[in-house]
Amino acid sequence: MDVVKRYEEAKEIYKSLEVDTEAALDKLKNVAISIHCWQGDDVVGFDSKEALSGGIQTTGNYMGRARNPKELMEDITKVISLVPGVKKLNLHASYAIIDEGEMINGKKVDRDSILPKHFKAWVDFAKEHNLGLDFNPTFFSHPMVKDGLTLSSPDEDVRKFWVEHGKRCIEISEYFAKETGKPCLMNIWIPDGYKDIPADRLGPRARFKKSLDEILSIPYDKSKVYICLESKVFGIGVESYTVGSAEFCMNYVANKGITPLMDNGHYHPTELVSDKISSMLLFNERLALHITRPVRWDSDHVVLFDDETKEICKEIVRANALDRVFIATDYFDASINRISAWTTGLRNLEKALLYALLEPKSLKELQNNFDFTKLMVMHEKLKEMPFGDVWQEYLRREGVVDDYYSEVVRYEKEVLSKRVDFFENVSPNHANEKDNKTGSNKSGMVAADETFISAYDIE
Numbered sequence: 001m002d003v004v005k006r007y008e009e010a011k012e013i014y015k016s017l018e019v020d021t022e023a024a025l026d027k028l029k030n031v032a033i034s035i036h037c038w039q040g041d042d043v044v045g046f047d048s049k050e051a052l053s054g055g056i057q058t059t060g061n062y063m064g065r066a067r068n069p070k071e072l073m074e075d076i077t078k079v080i081s082l083v084p085g086v087k088k089l090n091l092h093a094s095y096a097i098i099d100e101g102e103m104i105n106g107k108k109v110d111r112d113s114i115l116p117k118h119f120k121a122w123v124d125f126a127k128e129h130n131l132g133l134d135f136n137p138t139f140f141s142h143p144m145v146k147d148g149l150t151l152s153s154p155d156e157d158v159r160k161f162w163v164e165h166g167k168r169c170i171e172i173s174e175y176f177a178k179e180t181g182k183p184c185l186m187n188i189w190i191p192d193g194y195k196d197i198p199a200d201r202l203g204p205r206a207r208f209k210k211s212l213d214e215i216l217s218i219p220y221d222k223s224k225v226y227i228c229l230e231s232k233v234f235g236i237g238v239e240s241y242t243v244g245s246a247e248f249c250m251n252y253v254a255n256k257g258i259t260p261l262m263d264n265g266h267y268h269p270t271e272l273v274s275d276k277i278s279s280m281l282l283f284n285e286r287l288a289l290h291i292t293r294p295v296r297w298d299s300d301h302v303v304l305f306d307d308e309t310k311e312i313c314k315e316i317v318r319a320n321a322l323d324r325v326f327i328a329t330d331y332f333d334a335s336i337n338r339i340s341a342w343t344t345g346l347r348n349l350e351k352a353l354l355y356a357l358l359e360p361k362s363l364k365e366l367q368n369n370f371d372f373t374k375l376m377v378m379h380e381k382l383k384e385m386p387f388g389d390v391w392q393e394y395l396r397r398e399g400v401v402d403d404y405y406s407e408v409v410r411y412e413k414e415v416l417s418k419r420v421d422f423f424e425n426v427s428p429n430h431a432n433e434k435d436n437k438t439g440s441n442k443s444g445m446v447a448a449d450e451t452f453i454s455a456y457d458i459e
């Protein structure tokens, strides 16, 4: 297949609709996408031996989960080689790399005492691969999450522990920004809420507000660290009441001048984030997004090149807001090859951005001229355009292979399959599930614990 020849033809066809494919490709190659690190290890992290909590869940137990920093970095390196465009890496605090037995002020290093040095290996990794870094405090999968509560807890010891965690994370975010020379988005999401009808809805939200105020009270460079707040509608086991609801978060960010973060899995199933973007952009300097695929709930399926992903990207492009919308992925599928899950979702997001950049400006005019008949015809016509040929040219220019599946299969054979060893590759999240590839039952938490022995095994 002659990619260049096909692209040249596609370029002419798009030109007939007054679409400049060169301008689209030029823009796309500079749009940064922040890659969530947690697809590679089923959101387990390295700092605690707790199973995943917080009302989120990974299902499946495909072979090859990254069990330590070395394996996770190895996998991310593979993924970034298969995805075009500029990338950032989005880390959770639970991915701190702490020496076994390390103490600070006579206490074992915990989330309330983590320091920039616990992320030095990640900074080195980011520099080596020219990645910016984003960050997230981890308010889940930890023994100090008591009765599902963190920053909204009525227990002052619990609340203060998590406030300290938030403050430490701002310091780490600032370190990331300074070291990489790129702004660091620090996103706060808490799982707090109640399974059943609460007697007091105001109290927990008032405590959450107070905790956020305390976290944000420490000085930090606002030109380098963009603090975000992510809302949610519900989580597993937290079905009746969520402290960090959409209204709470939207009001808090407006009041404090921080950045709203919208995860398209965090709304009622008929609500669309694509429809919310324009309103958010009119009232906020910046907007952060977590792109996922909710199937009936916040299931965090791999992002597809589907209608809503395309519509989200169109809204960003139509608003000319690529420089103030911060796009990150957030999903975790453990039922398929994780390198493929990562790569497929990231490439689909890149595709959706390209698709949006190839939309004719004249569509807006049709709307303003009330020509809704032609608008519908044009929307449908665009689906027939030789989009694939422009995408192929983008891959060629970025030096990225089209057939990433073969690469995934090779990597699985040479790297991932070798991770199924004596201890087996069990994640604490789903220790009793059947292995997707071999069909064998896993042996449970003993094996899972053993995998953590090597969690600090980094050169």
Ligand SMILES: C[C@H](O)[C@H](O)[C@@H](O)C(=O)CO
Binding pocket: 038, 043, 056, 136, 189, 230, 232, 263, 290, 298, 330
């Ligand atoms: C790991 C989580 O997905 C993430 O922190 C949060 O953004 C979320 O979406 C929780 O549902």
Ligand SMILES: [Mn+2]
Binding pocket: 230, 263, 290, 330
């Ligand atoms: Mn999210």
